[in-house]
Amino acid sequence: MGARSKNIVIDTFNLYPGRILAGKYEVVSKLGAGWEGEVFLVREKITGIERAAKFFYPQRNIDNKACIYYAQKLHRLSHCPILIQYITQETITYRGIPITFLVSEYVEGELLSEFLARQPGGRLPPFQGLHLLHALASGMEFIHGMKEYHGDLHTDNIIVKRFGLGFNIKLLDMFHWGAPKKANIHQDVCDLIRIFYDAIGGRKHYAKHPPEIKAIICGLKRTSILKKFRSAGQLRSYLETMQWG
Numbered sequence: 058m059g060a061r062s063k064n065i066v067i068d069t070f071n072l073y074p075g076r077i078l079a080g081k082y083e084v085v086s087k088l089g090a091g092w093e094g095e096v097f098l099v100r101e102k103i104t105g106i107e108r109a110a111k112f113f114y115p116q117r118n119i120d121n122k123a124c125i126y127y128a129q130k131l132h133r134l135s136h137c138p139i140l141i142q143y144i145t146q147e148t149i150t151y152r153g154i155p156i157t158f159l160v161s162e163y164v165e166g167e168l169l170s171e172f173l174a175r176q177p178g179g180r181l182p183p184f185q186g187l188h189l190l191h192a193l194a195s196g197m198e199f200i201h202g203m204k205e206y207h208g209d210l211h212t213d214n215i216i217v218k219r220f221g222l223g224f225n226i227k228l229l230d231m232f233h234w235g236a237p238k239k240a241n242i243h244q245d246v247c248d249l250i251r252i253f254y255d256a257i258g259g260r261k262h263y264a265k266h267p268p269e270i271k272a273i274i275c276g277l278k279r280t281s282i283l284k285k286f287r288s289a290g291q292l293r294s295y296l297e298t299m300q301w302g
Contacts (some may be wrong), residue, residue, distance in 0.1 A: 139196025208232030
């Protein structure tokens with residue numbers, strides 16, 4: 058990325074449906090946006106297969122460092138079933154500068170935030186919430202086992218593909234603060250507990266939960282949570298062996 062492009066700030070990509078990208082992909086719709094860029098649903102021209110394409114704002118991707126790190130991270134973690142699968146990278150010219158985008162699998166489903174909003178009272182019963190937390194912890198265990206982290210876990214970054222006795226979920230959009238540290242993994246754990254807390258009603262319903270549930274949430278106190286759970290694997294193991302009064 059040259060000196061000129063480093064000075065250009067893009068807040069949104071106006072990629073209209075039907076636009077052809079890199080001669081290979083047709084834009085279908087915009088899926089979402091974040092701090093680093095925007096994600097679009099695209100369709101391969103030759104096969105008709107739908108993919109997700111993440112476009113990085115140039116001011117967030119100086120010398121393609123964010124894009125490269127993100128792609129390499131997804132590749133390292135490609136065996137983790139909870140993550141979307143990275144496919145390839147492409148480049149287009151937008152407003153006269155090269156813009157890199159990453160192509161990955163497109164996961165059909167519903168954002169966890171939208172799923173929760175549809176539930177009675179906008180929340181899950183505690184026992185169903187435990188199934189959600191177990192699915193998240195089990196998936197994150199693979200990532201933490203690789204000494205890696207997600208870094209941005211919240212209900213708008215989780216796709217619910219289906220649910221029944223358990224949840225089939227996928228995680229979207231990972232963040233990166235450079236080399237992984239224990240603090241990053243610890244933050245993931247606290248974020249998992251926060252998602253569980255919010256999913257079962259948050260502050261409004263906390264006092265009515267049984268002590269076994271409160272023993273997991275720990276009043277959202279970071280030090281108390283990390284005394285029990287230093288990784289997603291420890292959280293998953295606790296949920297599978299917890300005793301009910």
